Amino acid sequence: MKARGYGQYCGFARALEVIGERWSMLVIRDLLVGPKRFTDLHRGLPGIPTNILTSRLKELEEAGIVRRRALARPERAIVYELTEYGAELEDIVIGLGRWGAKQLGDPRPDEVVTIDSMITAFRTTFQPNAAKGIHTSFELRMGDVVLHIKVDDGRIEVGAGPLADAQLKIEAGPAIKALLNREMTAVEAIKSGAVGLTGNKKLLGTFVDLFKIDPMPITKSDARAG
Amino acid sequence: MKARGYGQYCGFARALEVIGERWSMLVIRDLLVGPKRFTDLHRGLPGIPTNILTSRLKELEEAGIVRRRALARPERAIVYELTEYGAELEDIVIGLGRWGAKQLGDPRPDEVVTIDSMITAFRTTFQPNAAKGIHTSFELRMGDVVLHIKVDDGRIEVGAGPLADAQLKIEAGPAIKALLNREMTAVEAIKSGAVGLTGNKKLLGTFVDLFKIDPMPITKSDARAG
DNA sequence: CTGGATCCCTCACGATACTG
DNA sequence: CAGTATCGTGAGGGATCCAG
Numbered sequence: 001m002k003a004r005g006y007g008q009y010c011g012f013a014r015a016l017e018v019i020g021e022r023w024s025m026l027v028i029r030d031l032l033v034g035p036k037r038f039t040d041l042h043r044g045l046p047g048i049p050t051n052i053l054t055s056r057l058k059e060l061e062e063a064g065i066v067r068r069r070a071l072a073r074p075e076r077a078i079v080y081e082l083t084e085y086g087a088e089l090e091d092i093v094i095g096l097g098r099w100g101a102k103q104l105g106d107p108r109p110d111e112v113v114t115i116d117s118m119i120t121a122f123r124t125t126f127q128p129n130a131a132k133g134i135h136t137s138f139e140l141r142m143g144d145v146v147l148h149i150k151v152d153d154g155r156i157e158v159g160a161g162p163l164a165d166a167q168l169k170i171e172a173g174p175a176i177k178a179l180l181n182r183e184m185t186a187v188e189a190i191k192s193g194a195v196g197l198t199g200n201k202k203l204l205g206t207f208v209d210l211f212k213i214d215p216m217p218i219t220k221s222d223a224r225a226g
Numbered sequence: 227m228k229a230r231g232y233g234q235y236c237g238f239a240r241a242l243e244v245i246g247e248r249w250s251m252l253v254i255r256d257l258l259v260g261p262k263r264f265t266d267l268h269r270g271l272p273g274i275p276t277n278i279l280t281s282r283l284k285e286l287e288e289a290g291i292v293r294r295r296a297l298a299r300p301e302r303a304i305v306y307e308l309t310e311y312g313a314e315l316e317d318i319v320i321g322l323g324r325w326g327a328k329q330l331g332d333p334r335p336d337e338v339v340t341i342d343s344m345i346t347a348f349r350t351t352f353q354p355n356a357a358k359g360i361h362t363s364f365e366l367r368m369g370d371v372v373l374h375i376k377v378d379d380g381r382i383e384v385g386a387g388p389l390a391d392a393q394l395k396i397e398a399g400p401a402i403k404a405l406l407n408r409e410m411t412a413v414e415a416i417k418s419g420a421v422g423l424t425g426n427k428k429l430l431g432t433f434v435d436l437f438k439i440d441p442m443p444i445t446k447s448d449a450r451a452g
Numbered sequence: 453c454t455g456g457a458t459c460c461c462t463c464a465c466g467a468t469a470c471t472g
Numbered sequence: 473c474a475g476t477a478t479c480g481t482g483a484g485g486g487a488t489c490c491a492g
Contacts, residue, residue, distance in 0.1 A: 004248075004483090005337075006252060006272075006273070007272045007273050007336055007337055008337060008338060008339070008340060008343050009330070009334070009337040009343075010323075010326075010339070010340075010343035010346070010347060011323045011324070011327025011328075011347060011350065011439075012251075012255055012319060012322055012323035012327075012343065012346060012347075012350070013326070013343065014326040014327070014329060015323065015326025016322075016326070018326070018329070020251070021483095022246070022483090022484070023232075023484095025238075025242055025246070026232060026234075026238075026239065029238055037454075037455085038456070039454060039455075042455095045232075046234065047485080048484095048485090049484070049485055049486060049487090050456060050457085051456085051458080052483090052485080053456090054455085054456060054457080055483095063329070077454070078454085078455070083443075083445045084443035084445055085329075085443050085445065088325055089325065092318060092322055095317060095318050096238055096241045096242075096318055097236075097238035097241065098237070099241055099314055099315065099318065100236075100237040100238055100239070100240040100241025100242075101237025101238075101240070102237075103240060103289070103290070103311075104237050104240055107235040108231070108235070110233055111231075111233055111234060112233060112234060113234070113235050113236070114236070117234055117236035117239065118236075120236070120238060121238075124237065124238070213237075216290070216311060217309075217310035217311050217314065218310070219293070219309045219310060219311065230463095230464085230484090247464095248464090248465075249465095263473080264473075264475070265473060268474095274466090275465075275466055275467065275468085276474080277466090277475085277476070277477085278464090278465065279475090280474085280475060280476080281464095281465095303473075303474090304473085304475095
C-alpha cells in the first residue's frame with residue numbers, strides 16, 4: 001500500500017504521490033459530484049478492477065482526502081465522500097477538465113459517457129458571466145445519461161436525473177460538443193436535426209451562450225533560428 | 227508509446243491520459259520554470275530513468291504540450307520547452323502545489339530539494355495581496371540550492387542563482403517551511419539561529435508576510451447519524 | 453445484492469549498461 | 473550530451489470467489 005514517492009521534498013511532488021496514481025483523480029472527480037457507494041464508483045469508472053478501486057480508496061482515506069462512512073439503518077451501506085481537504089481539489093479538477101476538453105476529438109469506439117463525467121463537464125464549461133440575470137432550466141439526454149441544469153443568475157446547479165418542468169429539454173449525441181466548442185451554431189444544430197428539442201426551443205441559444213469549450217491555442221511554428 | 231486510456235469520453239479523463247502518467251507533471255513543473263535540456267531535466271528529477279524521461283517527452287510532444295527545439299550554432303543543443311497549450315497548465319501546477327504543501331511534514335531521509343521545485347514552491351506560496359507597494363529583493367540558500375526573489379508591487383520574479391545586491395540574504399534549512407506555515411515566527415527563527423541572515427534583517431518579517439502555506443482544513447468528525 | 457478479497461498474467465516502470 | 477538497449481520487478485488488468 002506504499003505510494004511510490006518522487007524523492008523530492010516539494011508540495012507539488014507530495015500532491016502527485018497522493019492523487020497521482022492511476023484512477024485516483026477520477027475517483028475524486030466522481031466524489032466531487034456527491035458521496036457514493038463502492039458499486040456506484042465501480043460503475044462510473046469503466047474498467048477499473050475492484051482491487052484497484054479498493055486500494056485507491058484506502059490510500060485516499062489514509063491521506064485524509066476521502067472519508068468512509070456507514071449509513072444509518074434503513075439502508076445500511078457504506079458511502080465514500082470527500083473530506084474538506086479533498087473537496088479543495090474542486091478548482092483543480094475543473095481547471096484540468098477545461099484544459100483537457102480542448103483536445104477532445106470525436107469519441108473513440110470504446111469510449112462511454114458517464115453521468116458524473118457529464119455533470120463535471122457542464123460545471124467545467126460553464127460561463128458565469130453569460131449567466132448574469134438568467135433564470136432557466138434544462139434537461140439533457142445523451143443516450144441513457146440524463147441530467148438537468150438549473151441556472152440562477154450567474155450560478156448553476158447540475159445534477160443527475162430528469163427535470164420534469166425544465167424549460168427546454170435537449171436530446172443530443174456528440175453534437176453537444178460541437179455546440180460547446182462553436183463548431184456548430186444553435187441554428188445549424190436545429191436545422192440539421194443533430195439535436196432534438198422539447199419546450200422553449202429559443203432557449204437553445206441561451207444554452208449555447210452558457211457553456212463553452214475554449215479553442216486550443218495556436219502553437220507558433222518553430223522559430224527555426226538559423 | 228500508447229497512453230493507456232480510461233475509456234471515457236470526457237475532457238478531464240483526456241487530460242489525465244496525457245499528463246497523468248508517472249513523472250509527466252513533474253516534467254511540466256520544471257519546464258514551467260524555463261526551457262531545459264535533456265540533462266537538466268534528468269538532474270532535476272532524481273531517480274527518473276533516462277528511457278522513461280525519453281518516453282514522457284515524446285508523449286508530451288505528440289500531445290502538443292512540449293516542443294523540441296534545436297538551438298543555434300554556438301551551443302548546438304536540444305532544448306525542451308512548453309507550447310502555449312502546455313503553459314496553460316501553470317495555474318493547475320500552482321494550485322496543486324499549494325494544495326500539496328499543506329500536507330508537507332518533515333523531509334524524508336532520502337528526499338532532496340531541487341532548484342526548480344523551490345522556485346515553483348515560492349511562486350506557489352506567494353501572497354500577492356501582501357506584496358502591494360512592496361519593492362525589495364531576497365536571496366535564498368538551502369544547502370546548495372540558491373535562488374533569488376524580486377518583489378515589485380504585487381508581483382514577483384523567482385529565479386535560479388544568487389543575487390548580489392539582494393536586500394536580504396537568507397540561509398536556512400527546513401526552518402523555511404516552519405516560517406511559511408506559521409509554525410515559527412520570524413523573531414523565533416532569528417533568535418534560535420534557525421536561519422542565517424545577511425543584509426537588512428528586518429526584512430525577514432516582510433518575507434514571512436509574502437509567502438504562506440495555508441493550514442490543512444479541520445476534518446469534521448464523523449456525523450454518526452443514529 | 454453490496455463490498456470487497458484472491459488469483460494469475462501482462463506490461464509499464466525502474467535500474468543499469470551502452471552508443472552516436 | 474542525448475539518448476537507446478536490455479532485462480527484472482511490481483503495479484495494474486481481468487476474472488473469479490467469498491462474507492455479511
